[in-house]
Amino acid sequence: MKPCAFDYYRPQTRREAIDRLIESGDDARLVAGGQSLMAVLNMRLAQPRILIDVGAIDELRYIERRDDHLAIGAATTQAELLEYAALADELPLVARALPWVGHFQTRNRGTVCGSIAHADPSAELPLCLATLGGEVVLETRRGKSRRVAGADFFQGVLTTARRPDELITEVRFPLKREGHAYRFREVAMRHGDFAIVALAADIGESEVRLGVGGVADRPVVRTLSLDGDLDDALNHLAWSLGAQDDVHASAAYRRHLVRELGRRLILEAPTLEQQAVEESADARARR
Numbered sequence: 001m002k003p004c005a006f007d008y009y010r011p012q013t014r015r016e017a018i019d020r021l022i023e024s025g026d027d028a029r030l031v032a033g034g035q036s037l038m039a040v041l042n043m044r045l046a047q048p049r050i051l052i053d054v055g056a057i058d059e060l061r062y063i064e065r066r067d068d069h070l071a072i073g074a075a076t077t078q079a080e081l082l083e084y085a086a087l088a089d090e091l092p093l094v095a096r097a098l099p100w101v102g103h104f105q106t107r108n109r110g111t112v113c114g115s116i117a118h119a120d121p122s123a124e125l126p127l128c129l130a131t132l133g134g135e136v137v138l139e140t141r142r143g144k145s146r147r148v149a150g151a152d153f154f155q156g157v158l159t160t161a162r163r164p165d166e167l168i169t170e171v172r173f174p175l176k177r178e179g180h181a182y183r184f185r186e187v188a189m190r191h192g193d194f195a196i197v198a199l200a201a202d203i204g205e206s207e208v209r210l211g212v213g214g215v216a217d218r219p220v221v222r223t224l225s226l227d228g229d230l231d232d233a234l235n236h237l238a239w240s241l242g243a244q245d246d247v248h249a250s251a252a253y254r255r256h257l258v259r260e261l262g263r264r265l266i267l268e269a270p271t272l273e274q275q276a277v278e279e280s281a282d283a284r285a286r287r
Helices: 014-027 037-042 078-082 092-100 112-118 124-132 230-240 251-267 272-286
Strands: 007-009 028-031 050-053 063-066 069-073 135-139 145-149 154-156 167-174 181-188 195-203 207-213 220-225
Touching (some): 014 050, 014 167, 028 037, 069 112, 078 092, 078 112, 092 181, 092 195, 112 124, 112 167, 124 181, 124 195, 124 207, 181 251, 195 251, 207 251, 220 230
Parallel strands (some): 007 050, 028 050
Antiparallel strands (some): 069 167, 135 145, 135 167, 181 195, 195 207
């Protein structure tokens, strides 16, 4: 299928983008890399009259370390973030997850903020943002902006807290904390496919923030104590997600993955074989 007819607007500044967004109201959709939205348009699940492309706005293309977080502008591609030299030191969880985001062809066009804005419940970057306790920065006319916690930004399948007159200008990922371990695992039919289950963990001395993607209608994050009954906590988490059967996996299998992979992710250090797989995936991602 092909999308319905629409007008295409390519602003050069974020002020132009916001003005056109406000003028167009509910008739407009924002696009940056288009790797998520264009598929939705082709299936006519969305039928905007105006498409506003923010991918050419240079002032929104940046990666900046600021105090306790890394700020990533709305025009920054996933490939650019993957090539950021300090990524593994500053955001080890994102460094582990990014090679699983699509393929290198799509990462060259797809943007970090675009993945956040699309809010696919199986996507890796929304899961990392929610697990780390990051923020989304939204701006509207006259420079008014607000920050929304990642856990509150995602409200359902392809549904967010962004208002029709707001532009996502950047996302903020908290930097690595001393003494914490960061791990990521994903199960999919093939590398780069949508995750059947994705798990992200921020492991401290006595507790872990465990994020689960691909099961509920949004990323779900729970804080689990390492001093209590971890198996019981993981079982409770698995049942609380409301898993459903689909063509890719049964609800029972998804619950099993949350319990078993969650336990391994938290308690078991990566084996040499797992490290080799991750390094191989990272090498493929960078080619």
